[in-house]
Every structure is written in C-alpha cells, then in structure tokens.
Amino acid sequence: MHKYRIMAPGPVELPPSVLSAGSQPMIHHRTPQFRQIFKDVSQNLKHVFMTEQSVLVLSAGGTGGMEACIANLTSPGETILTICGGVFGERWAKIGESLQRKVIRLEVPWGYKVDPLAVAACLKESPEIALVCGTLSETSTGVIHPIKELAKVVNGSNALFAVDAISGLVACEFFMDEWGVDAVVAGTQKGFMCPPGLALIGISEKAIETMKSKQSPKFYWSFEAALKSLKADALPDTPWTPNVSLVVQLHQALELILKEGLSNVWDRHLLLSQALRSGIEALGLKLFSNEATSPVVTVIRTPEGVASTDITKKMLNDWGISIIAGQGKIKQEVFRIGHVGYCDRSDVLMALAVLEVVLKELQIPISLGSGVKATQEVFLKSIQRG
Numbered sequence: 001m002h003k004y005r006i007m008a009p010g011p012v013e014l015p016p017s018v019l020s021a022g023s024q025p026m027i028h029h030r031t032p033q034f035r036q037i038f039k040d041v042s043q044n045l046k047h048v049f050m051t052e053q054s055v056l057v058l059s060a061g062g063t064g065g066m067e068a069c070i071a072n073l074t075s076p077g078e079t080i081l082t083i084c085g086g087v088f089g090e091r092w093a094k095i096g097e098s099l100q101r102k103v104i105r106l107e108v109p110w111g112y113k114v115d116p117l118a119v120a121a122c123l124k125e126s127p128e129i130a131l132v133c134g135t136l137s138e139t140s141t142g143v144i145h146p147i148k149e150l151a152k153v154v155n156g157s158n159a160l161f162a163v164d165a166i167s168g169l170v171a172c173e174f175f176m177d178e179w180g181v182d183a184v185v186a187g188t189q190k191g192f193m194c195p196p197g198l199a200l201i202g203i204s205e206k207a208i209e210t211m212k213s214k215q216s217p218k219f220y221w222s223f224e225a226a227l228k229s230l231k232a233d234a235l236p237d238t239p240w241t242p243n244v245s246l247v248v249q250l251h252q253a254l255e256l257i258l259k260e261g262l263s264n265v266w267d268r269h270l271l272l273s274q275a276l277r278s279g280i281e282a283l284g285l286k287l288f289s290n291e292a293t294s295p296v297v298t299v300i301r302t303p304e305g306v307a308s309t310d311i312t313k314k315m316l317n318d319w320g321i322s323i324i325a326g327q328g329k330i331k332q333e334v335f336r337i338g339h340v341g342y343c344d345r346s347d348v349l350m351a352l353a354v355l356e357v358v359l360k361e362l363q364i365p366i367s368l369g370s371g372v373k374a375t376q377e378v379f380l381k382s383i384q385r386g
C-alpha cells in the first residue's frame, strides 16, 4: 500500500476544507447565494493579485487564459513580443502564431532570466509591438523572471504587458498595480491549492481601454462580456455558466491564503525552496539553474547514468510520490520537485528522504542522509531566527 502524494509544480494536493467544499450540493449560478460567493472571490482575488482593478474568472485551464489575453488585447496581424526561455514562454509564441499575430521571439537561454535591456532593445527596434508576453515563474526551468524591471521597460513603450503567473502567483512576491502589469494570468491548480480548471486574469484599466479598438474573433473568451457581468449592478456575475464547484473551492482556498497572510505564504514558499535546494546541493546534485531560482519548483539535473524518468517512476511506483521529469528539450536532462500550494516543511523533508533512497538504489553515489541533514539545518535556522 502507498499513500499517494503530489510533489509536482501543479496540480497540487488540496487542503481538506477545499476538498470538501468541492463535494457540496450544486448551487445554481444565478442565485444570490452563488453570486455572493463570487463577489467574495472577486474581492479576495484582488488582494492576491495586489490590484484594485478587475480580476476575471474564466472556466478554462491556464493556457485558455493565455489565449484569451492575446485574443482580447491584440488584433490579427499585430506584432507581439514573446520572451522565450522555456516551455511556457514558447507557449505564448505558439498561441500568438496560431491566432495569426506576427510573433517576435526573444530567445533567452534556458535556465537564465531575461535581461530587461534586451526587451528594451526589441521595443526600440520594433515600435509596432502591441503586446509583450512574459512569464513570472518558468515552470520548465525553475527560473523567476524580473517582472518589475520588465514592466518598467514595457511601460515606456506603446505596448501592453501580459504576464503568465500561472505557477508563480501566490508563491512569489507580485504587485500587479505597483509594478504596472496590464494582464496577469493565473490558474487554480498551483498556489491557489484548488483543482485545475479556472483561469484568473487580472486586467488593467489601460488594457480595458486598449482592447476596445481590437478586432479579433472571440465569443466565449470575450473580456468585455466577462467585465460587463462582473460589474453587474446587484452582485457580480459571469456571462456563461461557470465551473460552480471550483468557484466554491476557490472561495475556501482564498480564505486559507488570506488567513495565513499573503506575505507569510510567500515566505513559506521561499523557505521550502531554499531548504530543498540546500539538501539537493549537499547530495552533490546540480540545479538546472543557479540564478533567480523559483520558490515554486526545484529543477535538478539528472545524475549521469540514469534518465529522469527512472527517478520519477521509482518515486511514484515504489513510494507513491509524484515528482516529474523535465519538459520539452530537457525532458530527460532534469527532474522537478514542486513545493507550491498546500505544501509544508514535512513534505519537503519526506520527499528528499525518499529521493535519497531512490538515488542510492539507482547506484548514484550519494551519502544517505546528507541531503536531509542540510535541509533540516535550514529549517532549524529559520526556527531559531523566529
């Protein structure tokens, strides 16, 4: 028998109260009862996005939210700049191309953060760029991009700035209004500790104004329709039937996040990532990236002589722990351990202890317990600091 545990960068495990919120009897989405819940959710989302502006709730995965941003904020034939330093930066480019935008790819070597000056140079060379698309936490490489600095650069141009914060929001410091980001996409299955299925999109007044002149075929994804319902006179609403159960679960999860306190949640993610990183390095393993490492996921180079899937399969089949292999061109080169959402110090210690056994079994020359010890020391220090 194994207990099944997820230590992936999403979907994540659900807190018991979020789990049970999903099994409540269905409520009709046009009732005052649901609309009051939706009102609370919309309000609390503003807090998490650090915005006074609107946060739209679409029944879609994160990719749907990204597509909706390009569809609403630009017209076919317009130019967008996509910052490509991993699978998800590349996803912006693929969406743009499939929606017939002219895509300029700013290629960033995987494992490195983008240099804002490179974005400034692209904007100078191509002033027709209507939208810059970036990523907060690049889940495929474990890199955090400098969104605050990028926003400064983009705000000095004619373009809008859209950020994929699907894995990063809630886990990393993020200030939508203060930094001046125009569209922020999040998903429910990571920091928000809910099942996958809602795209949450913070949208600036500037973006709302700009999108009025855009002509792009869309119906279900219309931000205009979503905004109209959100600002309905009595209580906020959605234009189409939303994923009711997920909204109810999100309501519960937001209460947990706000009760813990957003800055405490950020600190928790940071501590978990620092502790795991120390343990991994103490084992003699190498991180994929040494700069701007994400509090969401630790991306580890696969030791020589094995494939990443040898490790992930053993973790899952022998121990019941879901960690995951790499993505895209680094699928076998790395494996990834997530520590986002409903995750604590014990989860990290347990995953690392199990990883040590698995590596030893695969004949990787590590010293049992040395990773765990380093991680324990980080936790101990943080307790002593108080």
Ligand code: PMP
Residues within 6 Å of the ligand: 010, 061, 062, 063, 064, 088, 135, 137, 138, 139, 164, 165, 166, 167, 168, 187, 196
């Ligand atoms: N962007 C990032 C940074 C992600 O981590 C993910 C999901 N792993 C996505 C986009 C895509 O989200 P979804 O799978 O919900 O479409």
